[in-house]
Amino acid sequence: MTEISILKIEDDTTVDGPGFRTSIYCAGCNNHCPGCHNPQSWDISNGVFTHIDVIFERIKANRFSNVTFTGGDPMCQPLAFARLARRIKAETDKTIWCYTGYTYEECLASPDKKELLEHVDVLVDGRFILSQKDESLLFKGSRNQRLVDVPKSLLTGRVQIFEYNPFPEFDDLSLVKPVRLVVEGVAV
Numbered sequence: 001m002t003e004i005s006i007l008k009i010e011d012d013t014t015v016d017g018p019g020f021r022t023s024i025y026c027a028g029c030n031n032h033c034p035g036c037h038n039p040q041s042w043d044i045s046n047g048v049f050t051h052i053d054v055i056f057e058r059i060k061a062n063r064f065s066n067v068t069f070t071g072g073d074p075m076c077q078p079l080a081f082a083r084l085a086r087r088i089k090a091e092t093d094k095t096i097w098c099y100t101g102y103t104y105e106e107c108l109a110s111p112d113k114k115e116l117l118e119h120v121d122v123l124v125d126g127r128f129i130l131s132q133k134d135e136s137l138l139f140k141g142s143r144n145q146r147l148v149d150v151p152k153s154l155l156t157g158r159v160q161i162f163e164y165n166p167f168p169e170f171d172d173l174s175l176v177k178p179v180r181l182v183v184e185g186v187a188v
């Protein structure tokens, strides 16, 4: 398992998770959700089998971007993605988000998928359900899907939802120093 069937790799995406990310779009998906945004990704032979060393070098070359695995469904090539993820975690400090049509529980129950899951920071899980489509949702397409905080979920044995906070520096407002205005020499 040294190659992944890839549709494309995009640098500095901003819609597949927070901040800038290198997004790996793989081919191959068995979920066939009605209303899928990318049905041409279902057939794994539509991608180009690419060695994980090549993919890793592309990821590493972008010093500031984190990483997203998407597709298609990365959980349909779990062992090769797990190998890539292990290398990313061993040699960089990048976070990994992974999109999949499988639920967290289904990934946990499959030894191969679990191998990938164990290296993922956030799993965007569940099939796309057209009747629950909501374009106002951040980083996901339908309301049934979840942003699962994988390390916390594995640690606690329960699904923990990742709470996205775009302004972590304002978490503790007591740390924000009051501003004292001075108007023409008079403190107000």
Ligand code: SF4
Pocket: 029, 030, 031, 032, 033, 036, 037, 038, 039, 041, 071, 072, 073, 100, 101, 102, 127, 128
């Ligand atoms: S899991 Fe994603 S790529 Fe696969 S069919 Fe569903 S929406 Fe499409």
